[in-house]
Amino acid sequence: MPQLNGGGGDDLGANDEMISFKDEGEQEEKISENSSAERDLADVKSSLVNESETNQNSSSDSEAERRPPPRSETFRDKTRESLEEAAKRQDGGLFKSPPYPGYPFIMIPDLTSPYLPNGSLSPTARTYLQMKWPLLDVQAGSLQSRQALKDARSPSPAHIVGPFCLEFPGQADLSLHQFQLSNKVPVVQHPHHVHPLTPLITYSNEHFTPGNPPPHLQTDVDPKTGIPRPPHPPDISPYYPLSPGTVGQIPHPLGWLVPQQGQPVYPITTGGFRHPYPTALTVNASMSSLLSSRFPPHMVPPHHSLHTTGIPHPAIVTPNVKQESSHSDISTLNSSKHQDQKKEDEKKKPHIKKPLNAFMLYMKEMRAKVVAECTLKESAAINQILGRRWHALSREEQAKYYELARKERQLHMQLYPGWSARDNYAANQQGKKKKRKREKQQAEGNDLSAPKKCRARFGLDQQNNWCGPCRRKKKCIRYIQGEGSCASPPSSDGSLLESPPSSPSMVSTSPPLKESKLQTEQMQPLSLTMKPAPLVSSSHHPHQHLTMPVPLAQLDNSGAGKTPGSAHNGSLDPSDVSSSSRPSGSASSRPASACHSHSLLPSSAPTQPLSLVTKSID
DNA sequence: CAACCTTTGAAGGCG
DNA sequence: CGCCTTCAAAGGTTG
Numbered sequence: 001m002p003q004l005n006g007g008g009g010d011d012l013g014a015n016d017e018m019i020s021f022k023d024e025g026e027q028e029e030k031i032s033e034n035s036s037a038e039r040d041l042a043d044v045k046s047s048l049v050n051e052s053e054t055n056q057n058s059s060s061d062s063e064a065e066r067r068p069p070p071r072s073e074t075f076r077d078k079t080r081e082s083l084e085e086a087a088k089r090q091d092g093g094l095f096k097s098p099p100y101p102g103y104p105f106i107m108i109p110d111l112t113s114p115y116l117p118n119g120s121l122s123p124t125a126r127t128y129l130q131m132k133w134p135l136l137d138v139q140a141g142s143l144q145s146r147q148a149l150k151d152a153r154s155p156s157p158a159h160i161v162g163p164f165c166l167e168f169p170g171q172a173d174l175s176l177h178q179f180q181l182s183n184k185v186p187v188v189q190h191p192h193h194v195h196p197l198t199p200l201i202t203y204s205n206e207h208f209t210p211g212n213p214p215p216h217l218q219t220d221v222d223p224k225t226g227i228p229r230p231p232h233p234p235d236i237s238p239y240y241p242l243s244p245g246t247v248g249q250i251p252h253p254l255g256w257l258v259p260q261q262g263q264p265v266y267p268i269t270t271g272g273f274r275h276p277y278p279t280a281l282t283v284n285a286s287m288s289s290l291l292s293s294r295f296p297p298h299m300v301p302p303h304h305s306l307h308t309t310g311i312p313h314p315a316i317v318t319p320n321v322k323q324e325s326s327h328s329d330i331s332t333l334n335s336s337k338h339q340d341q342k343k344e345d346e347k348k349k350p351h352i353k354k355p356l357n358a359f360m361l362y363m364k365e366m367r368a369k370v371v372a373e374c375t376l377k378e379s380a381a382i383n384q385i386l387g388r389r390w391h392a393l394s395r396e397e398q399a400k401y402y403e404l405a406r407k408e409r410q411l412h413m414q415l416y417p418g419w420s421a422r423d424n425y426a427a428n429q430q431g432k433k434k435k436r437k438r439e440k441q442q443a444e445g446n447d448l449s450a451p452k453k454c455r456a457r458f459g460l461d462q463q464n465n466w467c468g469p470c471r472r473k474k475k476c477i478r479y480i481q482g483e484g485s486c487a488s489p490p491s492s493d494g495s496l497l498e499s500p501p502s503s504p505s506m507v508s509t510s511p512p513l514k515e516s517k518l519q520t521e522q523m524q525p526l527s528l529t530m531k532p533a534p535l536v537s538s539s540h541h542p543h544q545h546l547t548m549p550v551p552l553a554q555l556d557n558s559g560a561g562k563t564p565g566s567a568h569n570g571s572l573d574p575s576d577v578s579s580s581s582r583p584s585g586s587a588s589s590r591p592a593s594a595c596h597s598h599s600l601l602p603s604s605a606p607t608q609p610l611s612l613v614t615k616s617i618d
Numbered sequence: 619c620a621a622c623c624t625t626t627g628a629a630g631g632c633g
Numbered sequence: 634c635g636c637c638t639t640c641a642a643a644g645g646t647t648g
Contacts, residue, residue, distance in 0.1 A: 353640085353641065353642095354628075354639095354640055354641045355628085356627095356641060357626065357641070358627065358628095359625070359626035359627055359641095360626075360627075360641055362626085367644095371644095376645095378624090378643095378646075379624070379643040379644045380643090380644085380645080381645090382625090382643080383624040385625090387625040387626065390626070402627090405627080405628085409628080420630075421628070421629045421640070421641090422630055424639080424641085425638090425640075
């Protein structure tokens, strides 16, 4: 609860992480500007903030650094290009680009206060604003101006995308089509360039989900159909819709930023693009007007007019969404029922979601990338990969996410002071789900089972990859062993991942494990957490945390294997968990490869993070 | 169509 | 204090 203090700098929350980081202290390049190599995170953070503020003078410089070389192509070309590139791009490139060019921006806002003070925006932020708003506002802006903007400040093609669609309404079909094609969007995103905050973007995307859109919003016409779009149903944030009459009305501070940063506006978020086309676009189009008229004064941030976006904190989920959908349906006959439902819904407290933790933020940001790189679509598999990559991240990189997460938590606390994670427990949702899972797991407890089936993993078309049991519809052991692990994805040695399993070797199962383990990262990642992992253990020490081995295994195995992190700090205690172990790594462990990395990492592997492993296996 | 899967981290509860 | 459980995102899969 320290967070109540607000941020100022005290970070509350994640002390563990902070501490660990502090000790290790490497800094971001940017930060480095300020200098001390050993600054602790707190300092770093503050420095970031300050930097953004102080940057005013130097912002251009920093921007320039971030800025990719200008191109002469047109937006459209670039867009296409970016799409193609993204498609081609492999992991190798994952972390190549400057990790998070915009990171500092995020810090810019004084998180302690929900609203940015007028003029408090850092130059950088403004810069983005400039970029962004024009995009939003421009109906058919000239390419030149846009180009100029882009050249000047948009490092990422991602920026372009949104605008592109917006700006070429007439070509909506085309642009939309493109989006659809690239539905998986990673393509568009260029994650490397994605702003670290992007994860937060999601919030922003959906922030404009007014329960009752103002009339002017209705003017929003669906480019495709030409029919006025319904009041944003699509825009309603899965995460944090606004809930009238509740705290939700308080705009999310980050939300403010997000839009201002440009990217956020577009469905760039990693996770984004769930919709056929970016919903944000719709929003954006009317955003300006929305800003001015959409929100009642009380919702409007006191100082900054731009903030009038009244972006609600994404964490709030309202029933309104459904209401809207049902809205049209409301027949006089059913009206009473609906009304009742509404009443109930209204009565219900809005569901305020938990703030995302560092890893979640990371996932959001990187998911799209992984999806693009891997042929896999299954989230579970992707998450495994992401988990490994997460471990492979350098401290600094992870630190960024931890910090973001911390900010999120702080904001969350500020916005919803009384909220408790407990509120979201099953009870809250009427005890539906989730329990089962645990119960089930426990029940199964030891049998390997739990796992997933090959079918899920490989699909029907690749039944040849299925293990015997799976073919017979039984539980899949193989998968557990890690073979399948899409590792493939990661497998990419940088190269694309071909399809997942495929390799013949995969077919073989257990025996090879050891080798494979060492060789590829694949090892199992799996499930360590929940599963017994008996199989897995076969190769490992039975007792260790499974978790660690896995990811690290490859990495570390190189040397110390297990407790890698410890090597560094010395504290290896698995129990140490989060706090201690972070990879010292730094650069060495460059994420870049995380996945692929298998090959790379070993040597350098310093690190391993493992640290984070909190779970113990019994 | 709800729940599952899978990941890490945060947080609450319990002993 | 340590352990356990739930939830956060995501989206294909499962039942």
